[in-house]
Amino acid sequence: MTDGRYGKHGGQYIPEILMNAIIELEKSYNYYKNDPGFNNELTALLKDYAGRPSLLYYAKNMTEDLGGAKIYLKREDLNHTGSHKINNVLGQILLAKKMGKKRVIAETGAGQHGVATATVAALMGLECEIFMGLEDTGRQALNVFRMELLGAKVHAVTSGTQTLKDAVNETLREWATRVDDTHYVMGSVMGPHPFPMIVRDFQSIIGKEVKEQILELEGRLPDAAIACVGGGSNAMGLFYDFIKEPSVELIGCEAAGSGIDTGYHAATIAKGQLGIFHGMKSYFCQDEHGQIAPVYSISAGLDYPGIGPEHAYLHDTHRAKYVPVTDAEAIHAFEYLSKTEGIIPAIESSHAVAYALKLAPELSSEKIIVICLSGRGDKDVAAIAKYMGVNINE
């Protein structure tokens, strides 16, 4: 495979104005990824600041209740800032510092990536601006305030569908306006090369740790690895080290919203077509004229009409499978994990838990499933209460 291509997917479909910036980024990354000083610094930050390695927790109550496969949870929710996003952000902002950048910008959906970016920018003394769809600033108001507390400026994006896709559009526009001193901290395994590669590499620590931890605990690899997929960064991070292990089934859970046949969903693999958008060739939810479709999910973090190009490739080659999970199933899983294990998962991660609730009982007790619990659910409590018709008057 050539650089930046995953089969037919990937590439660098962006305006000329940004080309030198991404070429410079690729060169810097290729240099620093082999630089022992950079790697030592990053490893220390991941350990001492983010709290890695994250736990691999045996969900005993859940396993016994479902009566099938043994279930482990990869506890990315316990990282500093409450999600896997910090893994990528620490890497990218450290790289941006080395490149002499003074300012970082980022898109965010649920706010997890925005909070992680604002956090690390505060730590490293960089200016930070976050772009978030107006609709998402409403359903994730707590995260907006967190970002502001951390010193970031949050822009509510009012164009288009006012969600994650539009936040990416606006961040690209801002990058084109001020590129020389600014790094765009891409939040997922998407966008033009080298972003899908860089984000995957920084997130691949998830799967590497799982591999070590499960070998230690069980003496063997899991039978299935399950993660939610919007752009797909936590899934790619979990999957990457297992791609070359054919005994491990890789399962990505897409947001099916109200159902994939209702028109209100963000299920890119189930319903999307090949296209070119946001710098990459991949699958996108779009109409027959190539207009990007409005998508819907209760989860702001999965409410995106595309999927990272490497996922598109894993789908084409049948190495991974992608399954749709509805809002209702995710909310059920959110409540289930809270009550069964005393862990409140992010509504995004609840999509992966929901599929495990279906899969585990079908498997024998000899089998092992690992679910990536990509984030914690505190941010979602108000929205879930609203969905259930409870007035909590925060």
Next chain:
Amino acid sequence: MSKIEAAFAKGKAFIGFLTAGDPTLEKTEEFILSMTEAGADLIEIGIPFSDPIAEGEVIQRANVRALSVNTTLDRIFGMVKGIRLKTQIPIVFLTYLNPVFTYGYDHFFRECGSSGVDGVIIPDIPYEEKGELTPFSEKYGIDMISLIAPTSRERIEKIAGSAQGYIYCVSSMGVTGVRNEIKTDLSSILSDIRAATNVPTAVGFGISTPEQAAQISTYADGIIVGSAIVKIIEKYGNDAAKHLYEYVFSMKKAMA
């Protein structure tokens, strides 16, 4: 001599941009004819897209208006065929890649050829990915217009070296939209381009006043005006034709 080359051969070129289907395709045709009569040398027609990442708010809103009246590529090709019965002014499409990809590259460039489109600008296809399209643009004789930005620097030579039609020289950082002041050192970029090619240069992004038109056309071969035209269409809607005529006439006069 191609129609695009001819447009630059007779003096400094005024290039007017508007979004197809804003407010309707019938009006787009009328506006194009009105700008042509006022002295425009080339027309860029924007193909509406849901997510125009290189556009500022004015053209973003035009895209929304155009899509709300079901403006599709097939209907736009139909409009161009109608225009060709009335004028031979060079026509260039400005489109994002996904609608073209979805339509099919061969199908798209074939229709460009048969309807009378002379060139295509695709803001989200840089030099590195252009090879995906050139077999089709060449097959049907359509010029692929390249963009050069203030950040292009050492890329200018290779981009200019393979340029066709004209070079769209981006005046400023950022997205399309009216600007009070253009700070980029355009004359140095234009002289780098001139060292690499004889293909004409047209400067766009942020140009709206006759003063800017006069000044920039002293060192560029043409100017491109988009947002200022779309603003007139936004303001006057169905009645914009005569205002467009007056505006284009004043810009063209300033460049003489």
